[in-house]
Amino acid sequence: MLSDLLVNVSILMTFIFVWHQLFRKSPLKLHSPLWIKLSDGILAGLLGIILMHYSIATNDITILDLRHVPVAIVAFFGGIVPSLIAAGVISIGRYMIDINFSSHVALFMMFFIGLGAGILSKYLTLGVWKKWTVILLYTQLIFSIALYIVSPIYSNVLYAAFLHVICTVVGGMLAFYFTLYIRKSSELFFKYREFSRIDYLTGLYNVRTFYHYYDECLKNARDNEVPCILVMMDIDHFKKINDTHGHKAGDEILKQLADIFKDNLGNEATISRNGGEEFSIIYCGKKIDQVIDITENLRKKVEHHPFKLNKTDHIQLTISIGIAQYDREMNSDDALYQEADNALYRAKEQGRNHTVVAEKIPVS
Template structure:
């Protein structure tokens, strides 16, 4: 029995590692996990539980012992109540499909669903993950003891193996917790590094790398779907003067404030980036040229009317110049380089003719 339960733990650890590889894009345990992620996680861990039942120990008439309950426990601790219940239901159904729709199977199915409900309830309590996983594990083993008593109806027989199962379940739970915490921390670090690689550290907007990926992706989509893609290239007028007069910390305040204004005046699905220094960009998705000019003017006026508060309560006014280009209205070629080049030329024209204005150029094609 000990050998089989040890194999159970090895299988669980293998599945957890596999899940960690699959979930690199999600920082598990965070409130941002979407409903599809929760549902998919519950289904996956339910399947894991069914697979684990292939390595189980007969302890009575159509009654088996294993550590399948640890899957709802783990997923309930790290993802939440929804996947805990989903995984438990799948494991319960799998139990009856594997070993028959008998009275013992129905009791075992109800038992694991009760385990899922318990895990779902505990997952909502403000406890540490360590306390959650251990409390879920112990309460689950109590439920399992009750189901064994109902199915076997012989206390000495149950007590001949249950203490071993309980001990291995508790030790296995601690081991699984340690492994899952390691996977959790490495995945969280991966997500943080990925965000830093595509996020401007000062404004928390997209950086140049993220912008280049976005314009390539959205330009291809616009070309395939016959949509417009507009680009605003924005430069802060006389920004060097702010740094020279008030210091770089004041310049940072201005950059952060400009970033917030751009977010406020753009649509929720537009791509706002800081491309470096005092240059910002806004990718306006499915936006025709005339509408892009309207949005650009609103941004310009919004910056002009905003009072920037620098350190030491110094109040200054800032203006910006904006160059606008649109595929295919002013740039016929579906090229990110061509779109940026046209917007840059329009920005240069805005700065050359007095700054604090929005400029655009006529349609050009790449030669």
């Protein structure tokens, strides 16, 4: 009997791992979309059915297992909807085994487990482990009451009931710990992956991601003759701003400038902070005259935008812009970058707050 219940725990852990791999990008939460709650509820129900098929028989009509644990898990993370769906799927699976008094009791048992666990998850304001313990013990209580109802002589199944409580607590705690562990691991994975791509201060792409999209755009231009345009931008006199108002104020200005870029450049632009006060935009597939218009409008918006230093003070600033487009005469991957950077340098030489286009622009 003990070995059979240990099999339940093993199945529980294995299924949770596979389950998490399927939904690692959209983990179940109280405010998840309905389709995620439906999917997780169905999967939890299927797990409950599998656990029933590896159960331990205590008499001719009663079976014990850990089917209530996956219901408790989806209730904890997703609330009432997935737990009731899981309970319904498990009830259908129980009727597929046989139809008798025990299966009728199991129907009501799963309903009260699903409903109660979902309500407890939504309204309990305890810590994570305390809340889980309450939900797990509640589901076990309902299960034990159902076992008492279906057992002709309850004393005959006391040993099984005792083992079931032990395995529920041990298996439930292990399953929950494992669930938290793999959810946290995935959360950290996606977080660190995002950090490796995003500039921590501005929320724009960092220089590493810039080069990824830069190489991708160049390849597309060479292979498919799609226009690849690079825009380099630099804040005018930014060192003076830092020296006068401090680096904290400078950081705030960088964040506000990044917000202007995001609000005005749209999804077609790949915007990066390449370091310090230097930014870049990659356009893949856009015509040069369109890019010139967009960047000129952007330069004017920056020029007239009041940048806040604190609650009362603000300053005006300008940016210089250099634009270059890839052509087949460029003999290296760095050539486009160098052209745009040279155009930016000429914009600075012309007195700043200018947009300069590289001289070598392909004739369309």
